[in-house]
Amino acid sequence: MEGSLYEKMTIFSLIALTFLAVILIPFLSSSSDSKALARYREQIRQARPHPLNEAELTGFPVYLWDSRKSFHKMLFGLDGSFSESPLTTSNGVDPAAQPCGSWTVTPEGELKIARKLAAGVRVLTRVSPEGYQLPTLMRLNSGFAEAWFLGEQSLAQVQISCFGYSESRPSPDKFTAQLLRGLTVYWATYPALVLSAGNEVTVNPELAYGALTFHPDGTLSKSISNPIDAPPDYRQSFSGTWQVDENFGVLHTSVGLYTTEIKLLLHGTRPETLLVGTTSGNEQWFLDRDRAKEQLQAHLGAAVYLDARELVQA
Numbered sequence: 589m590e591g592s593l594y595e596k597m598t599i600f601s602l603i604a605l606t607f608l609a610v611i612l613i614p615f616l617s618s619s620s621d622s623k624a625l626a627r628y629r630e631q632i633r634q635a636r637p638h639p640l641n642e643a644e645l646t647g648f649p650v651y652l653w654d655s656r657k658s659f660h661k662m663l664f665g666l667d668g669s670f671s672e673s674p675l676t677t678s679n680g681v682d683p684a685a686q687p688c689g690s691w692t693v694t695p696e697g698e699l700k701i702a703r704k705l706a707a708g709v710r711v712l713t714r715v716s717p718e719g720y721q722l723p724t725l726m727r728l729n730s731g732f733a734e735a736w737f738l739g740e741q742s743l744a745q746v747q748i749s750c751f752g753y754s755e756s757r758p759s760p761d762k763f764t765a766q767l768l769r770g771l772t773v774y775w776a777t778y779p780a781l782v783l784s785a786g787n788e789v790t791v792n793p794e795l796a797y798g799a800l801t802f803h804p805d806g807t808l809s810k811s812i813s814n815p816i817d818a819p820p821d822y823r824q825s826f827s828g829t830w831q832v833d834e835n836f837g838v839l840h841t842s843v844g845l846y847t848t849e850i851k852l853l854l855h856g857t858r859p860e861t862l863l864v865g866t867t868s869g870n871e872q873w874f875l876d877r878d879r880a881k882e883q884l885q886a887h888l889g890a891a892v893y894l895d896a897r898e899l900v901q902a
Contacts, residue, residue: 625788628791629732629788631893631894632715632733635715635725636715637696637715639697640699641693641697642664642693644718644738644739645664645693646664646666647739648742650742651736651742651745651746652734653723653735653750654783655783655787657750658676659676660674661676661682662685663685664691668690669689670688670702670703671685672688672689679747679753679755680755680756682743689702689703689704697713698712698713699712699726700712711728712726713727714727717895719858719890720886720887720890720896721778721856721861721863721872721887722781722887722891723735723736723745723779724736725894732788734789735781741854741856743756743757744854745854745863748779749778749779753851759855761852761855762852763838763851764834765832768802768830768832770802771875772799773799773873773875774797774798774799774800774822774874774881774883775797775798775799775873776795776887776888777794777796777797777869777872778870779792780872780888780892791816791892794869795816796813797820797888798814799811799824806831807829807830808828808829808830808843809824809828810824810826810828810843811824816892822881826843826844828842829842830842837851839852848866849867850864851865851866859874859879859883860876861874862875872887874887
């Protein structure tokens, strides 16, 4: 309580500002997140169907992303049997599925699942385009959607989405200088879609994208990290250096005062992509020398607008 009136008023003002920041910032952030979730929820409700076929379900196990840190496994038998595992919250676990019902795909491409211990039949409609290393969105009659991972790399993708890397399916591939030398990659934050606190599918609030060029002389240039709600800017605005540790297959980049270690998490095909883990978060890289920009834009369109054509002309 000692000191001049001026000092006391300064201290009181700082305390008041700190109190307002503690109260208002979480509220404003929560309000913004709620609006974004509501917009995406409406997009899911209005999205056009993308018919399923039986081969997409029976070729490999299917993994349902339950929450940000959990998933479970589903098996669709060729004989129409349906099996499901308990909830999984640990990395490195491929859970065992137990028979629990039957399934069919209608002529319109809708999926029907009848569980033995549940009343009624669940009807699901795919509402997202195929591919682009994104979870497949399956809409229920309620209008809400589930995030499913289909295909050969589905276990690795769901584990990377949940835990940041796959302990069950670590990548057999490593970075090499030959892979990157002279290449321009177009990248986006991975995963582009996440589950909200209420386990609803929504666009990753940290989603960003850009371009990065690895020059043959060991220098690199990169664009800004574009936010999803602004026009894309791929101009090479920053410069730095790059080097691959061939013993460990790890890429090191340096831009200004920032040095980043990048590990290869998953090498995808059709289109050729890399899921990489960096010290600031995971990214998906598109490698095609002729079509990488177009593929990135299709990926963003599929994630944000449920239509791969939406950003192609951006």
